[in-house]
Amino acid sequence: MDALAPLLAPIDDLVASSVAASGLAEDQVKYIYCLLFAVPFGWLFRVLPNLPALKHALSIIISIVLCSWTLGQYSWVHAVVSSLVTWLLVRLLPPRHAATAVMCWAMGYMSVSHIYRMYIDYMGWHLDFTTPQMILTIKLTSFAFAYADGNIARKKDLYPEQSRNEVKQLPNLLEFFGFVFFFPSFMAGPTIEFAAYRDYISLDMFKTKECNGQIPSTIFPTFFAIGRAFLMLPLCIYALQMPLNTVLTPEFAAHPLYLRLLLGYVYVNLARQRYYFGWYLAECGFVACGADYNGHNADGSINWDRVRNCYPLSIELASNTKMITDNWNVCTSTWLRMYVYMRLAPFGRSVATIGTYTVSAFWHGFYPGYYIFFVICAFQTLAAQAVRSRIRPLFVTLKENPTTKKMVEIPKQPFKFFYDVCTVIATASITTLNGGSFLLLGWSEAIAFFSVLRWTNIIAVMGTYVVFTYIIPARRSKPPPKTE
Template sequence: MDALFVPLASLVGASVDQVKLILCLLSAYPLGSVFIRIRSKPAKHAFNIAITLFYLFPVLHLYWGFVQLLGDILATYFVARNVRGPMMPWIVFTLVMGHLLINHIIRAMNGMSYETVEISGAQMVLTMKLTTFAWNVWDGNRPTEDLDKWQLANRVSKFPNLLEFFGYAFYFPGFLVGPYLVFTDYMALIDESLFKDAQGKTKPGLPVPEGRKRVAYRKMVTGLAFLGLFVFFSGKYNFAISLEPWFVEQSLPYRIAFYQICGFFERSKYYALWILTEGASILTGLGFSGFSASGSSLWEGAANVDVLSIEFAPSIKVLLDSWNMKTNVWLRECLYKRVTPKGKKAGFRSSMLTFLTSAVWHGVSGGYYLAFVYAGFVTTASRLARSNIRTLLLSPEGQPPTLAKRLYDLGGIFLSMLIINYAATPFMLLDVRKSLAAWSNLGWYGHVIVGGALLFFYGGGTHFLRRFQPPKPKAKPSSSGTATPLENFTTPPSFDKLIPPQN
């Protein structure tokens, strides 16, 4: 089939693998409309498997890659079904994450360009699915009073048959670049219980609420628009510009300002990929989240990115919560909370293990680890500012924000964008030396901002500001009698590559 893709790749000036990936994502739109009209549950599973195999075999030629993914799927199914006890999810986690790490190492040793599609991208998505499934199965065997809201909603009480599990693993709209979905959401899509609250606002012959196509194709147009921005402008506006001699010759304020423009176009490729896959998922029916006050259907459950909340985030926390949202959920629910002892507040150990896992999940390039070390300091500084400064500026309940709070939010938008573009540099450049050179050419401004904030807070600023804090209301005990360990948790960022690994 390459004869179909080579001329198109030459026409648009992209690699053949890039063209293949985008066309696979776009083909999921008409295929999603076919999927939702299939009424037989086994046929829906088979359709998912068939389409994904079509992507893997004649289009992408990932035959050995399929064998590897099949091994992960069967190993997870066997372990989750036959191993009893709390170690079961950790066994699955070790198997699939270890296999992913091996493929990351192989990719690095072979010096593969990130314009090359190989199996580790799809494997990253599958890793999230399989490890989440293992925890959901374990939660299905635990007493309900020991589970929190997310665990209770997603627990797997009835173990699936092999066809159901394969259908889940090979769900085609999100197979190549994500986002991933939990098994209970997949089965709710298959048996159409996802639409049980549609209250008659459905199309004749289908239980699916109206408005699905309108939202999905709007996502497709938006995704293609971001893809166009990346194609036409990324050659001039990208983070590698920071290493060029002409860039260094400019004044520092100019370099920092120009770099922020580069950051937007670097992000545009991720916006494109995730919004395209979100639209295709919506066409299959995934993502239905109820109705608005005006009665129109809402399709927010498949979202993986909130562009406006990223570009105009008043804080690092809001920004990271809006970026690669499904991966954030995976890290929080399948690692951060799981390594935190029951009844204890998550601390440094839980956070660092989560950061490390996110870095390993992305790959073995030194830039990932450099970025996550820096990100640890960023989240600490952000949390200290939020808890010590923001609380001083909040208005009484029911009152409009004060001028000081509005200025604080504006400053937060400005600083968040400065910091996130600085932090993303190693993720894009990957090489440690290049990343350090880029940071140096930017005057180390990110280190100055974050380091200055930490010096202030740990040098007496926290103690000083707490003298002016309003009294805290008494906390209401939770139903389990323990404090929630995630109140101030910010998920580690995950800046991804254009071609898989994508999530």
């Protein structure tokens, strides 16, 4: 990086002025600029000649330079080591055994990285190599399983998603490291399947009637994506004036309970906005280079959402926990579903569920706050399912569709609307307050936060679970009587 210092000096000055203007930490500002730099590189990538080797090599160079500037001169070495071992495991072992070995290797490397980070920066939010390593863990494990799927004898055993992403031919090292260091994805995600990366580099992704083998123009979609991301930035900056650890102060505890609940919701919600901003901004590089292309609609418009990682409105207005998990950190949720849950499903639903939550927890790290949050979410999900099975039938009736001969739900208005409003409010408030433990990280901090709330969120979850699971019997909507 010393050789590039004269070239980076103006950028460093820009970073310093941005830090002074925004109040954000220097490493966070560098990360933002790093994601923005992916946009012009993406436009350059779009017009490169169709030479896969050139694209792989250029992507590797871009990611190494950005990673060195943002996270430290040798921070990218972790990616090289973990990826090279993965490639060797897939190359040398039978595909099925290789997939399991890569999962153990990648998750083990990730876990050691988390422990090391906790040792040198406990409870800190400084950015380091563990962020791209988390993304890389998803990419390496999905690649290993996709290669195993591509070389399985019984293709009928595969789900449609697995068949779509299967990899039949092992890539050479240049192509593999091009995938590992694909610059729109390397620093902060979102992730992309190896099959999609290969189709993008070869332009097979665009061999459709509408595209005719050419990447569509990405100028307007990119600026739209950037604008969408920066709509979230004011809330992120405002959140600096209302840090979440304020909820642990004596001044906060002195407020009446109703105000503590309201302010607790506001503080946690503001802290959550940085994730929306980061995920939206990370997608911009994908849009710029064209890799976010996801087909055309019937009206001729293009879907730019192949790697969309969040849907904020669907999260904030969710009526149940599943809607939140389906729209939050979508790429990680998809990875957990396809490469953990589906792989463990033959051993039973309970094993698959427990295994998925375990992998998710280890992937996030080892702070107690994560595990508190996941346990509460599990009971919240069960409670919501119990309420839905017992209360929702009161607000809908079943009627047979004369065309499909299937039963469909007909809402009883305006009562169904009232039910929907109540479920949205309950889901938003309880999930947000529970999320305080995830963001506060520590055990004592999470317990202190719940204590100052008088444990109302925990009582609401556990009380609902017990009452609607063990006391109130389940009921079903009665189908209409058949007529001759």
